[in-house]
Amino acid sequence: MRQTPVRPDASHNAGPFLYGQEADAVARVLEIGQYGHTDVTEEFEAKIAAFLGVEDAVAVTSGTAALHTALIAAGVGHGQEVIVPSLTFCATIQAILAVGAVPRFIEINPATLCVEAQQVVEAVTPATRAVMPVLFGGRAVDLDPIRGTLADRGITVIEDAAHAFGSYADTSRRVGATGVLTCFSFGPIKNLTCGQGGMVIPRTAEEAEQIRRLRLLGVVQSQAERATITSYQVDGFGLRYQLSSINAAIGLAQFDKFATTEVSRKELWRAYRSALHGVEGVELVDVDVDYSVPHLCVVRVPFRDEVFQFMRARNIGVGVHYPPNHLQPAFAPWHRSLPVTEQAGQEILSLPFHQHMTEDDVHRVVAALEQALSTGASR
Numbered sequence: 320m321r322q323t324p325v326r327p328d329a330s331h332n333a334g335p336f337l338y339g340q341e342a343d344a345v346a347r348v349l350e351i352g353q354y355g356h357t358d359v360t361e362e363f364e365a366k367i368a369a370f371l372g373v374e375d376a377v378a379v380t381s382g383t384a385a386l387h388t389a390l391i392a393a394g395v396g397h398g399q400e401v402i403v404p405s406l407t408f409c410a411t412i413q414a415i416l417a418v419g420a421v422p423r424f425i426e427i428n429p430a431t432l433c434v435e436a437q438q439v440v441e442a443v444t445p446a447t448r449a450v451m452p453v454l455f456g457g458r459a460v461d462l463d464p465i466r467g468t469l470a471d472r473g474i475t476v477i478e479d480a481a482h483a484f485g486s487y488a489d490t491s492r493r494v495g496a497t498g499v500l501t502c503f504s505f506g507p508i509k510n511l512t513c514g515q516g517g518m519v520i521p522r523t524a525e526e527a528e529q530i531r532r533l534r535l536l537g538v539v540q541s542q543a544e545r546a547t548i549t550s551y552q553v554d555g556f557g558l559r560y561q562l563s564s565i566n567a568a569i570g571l572a573q574f575d576k577f578a579t580t581e582v583s584r585k586e587l588w589r590a591y592r593s594a595l596h597g598v599e600g601v602e603l604v605d606v607d608v609d610y611s612v613p614h615l616c617v618v619r620v621p622f623r624d625e626v627f628q629f630m631r632a633r634n635i636g637v638g639v640h641y642p643p644n645h646l647q648p649a650f651a652p653w654h655r656s657l658p659v660t661e662q663a664g665q666e667i668l669s670l671p672f673h674q675h676m677t678e679d680d681v682h683r684v685v686a687a688l689e690q691a692l693s694t695g696a697s698r
């Protein structure tokens with residue numbers, strides 16, 4: 320008998336939101352008995368492509384794998400530089416190192432926690448080969464004003480849209496549909512989950528083909544074609560990055576409910592915005608909620624570490640997204656002074672944000688935050 324899943328509450332910072340159909344979808348795939356790349360994976364790709372209004376979408380095992388394969392497809396390699404904000408999940412940086420390139424960390428706009436076109440242009444060097452804007456919290460990043468400049472210098476834009484599935488880049492196009500190489504994550508806590516998974520939105524049919532080979536160990540023939548021949552051909556570097564049909568089935572079930580997800584995540588963020596209105600000492604990081612499907616609710620507060628402990632002690636699942644990467648031991652060789660990011664790194668606090676939360680939860684979180692700021696935590 321199937322158990323009712325544990326529903327996370329405000330004691331969780333984030334959590335997968337399952338609608339129930341996911342388990343049935345997985346059961347069907349298990350019964351069919353084909354778990355690798357199958358037509359279930361292809362159906363998932365086709366649905367996502369149609370939803371975004373793009374030609375093609377290539378499913379991979381994770382958001383990190385999406386970034387890694389996108390970097391390879393863009394020809395980024397040894398010794399080259401990738402411009403990237405320091406304030407991102409460490410996965411972004413590890414993907415850059417995976418191709419032998421190095422990160423060039425840049426600052427962010429303190430109000431949005433996203434990079435801006437001007438900051439990107441100023442960081443370009445002769446070694447720059449790509450720019451990886453991070454769509455922090457789900458907010459689109461507009462690099463259109465510098466697209467020409469970047470293209471002239473052979474610099475590819477690869478969007479880390481791990482937070483931004485469903486968000487709009489402008490009034491008509493979703494993130495992923497603006498013609499830049501875009502990477503999504505369908506990890507456990509993302510706006511849409513496959514359990515674990517990711518997606519690359521390629522720019523051309525050739526690029527799609529290249530990424531499909533990369534994710535299949537460099538093998539030319541598709542899995543279906545291989546069933547009819549006695550050999551196969553490996554014609555380049557490749558990785559085991561294809562999305563299993565089990566994970567794709569979860570993604571398909573989630574996708575069917577995405578309209579609900581979209582509405583409830585916006586509502587939750589707006590509920591926080593009204594509840595936080597006028598709360599002294601708290602600054603809400605704006606996600607441009609009319610256009611985005613919010614992934615996080617981040618505030619900036621004084622005495623962040625004390626506030627964090629105060630909230631945790633009351634069983635409220637606050638978090639920090641993210642400790643800046645240029646301060647991580649592993650990325651120390653590329654450290655630069657980034658005062659705006661460092662200050663954000665000390666002030667940002669992610670409030671519990673997932674679709675199981677109710678308005679009451681929001682009020683409880685905000686009440687605790689007010690208490691934290693007015694008492695012990697602020698001394």
Ligand SMILES: *Cc1c(COP(=O)(O)O)cnc(C)c1O
Pocket residue numbers: 381382383384407408410411453479481482504505506516517
């Ligand atoms: C989640 C995430 C990734 C990596 O995605 P995975 O699916 O976890 O590999 C990359 N960048 C950002 C900003 C993320 O939040």
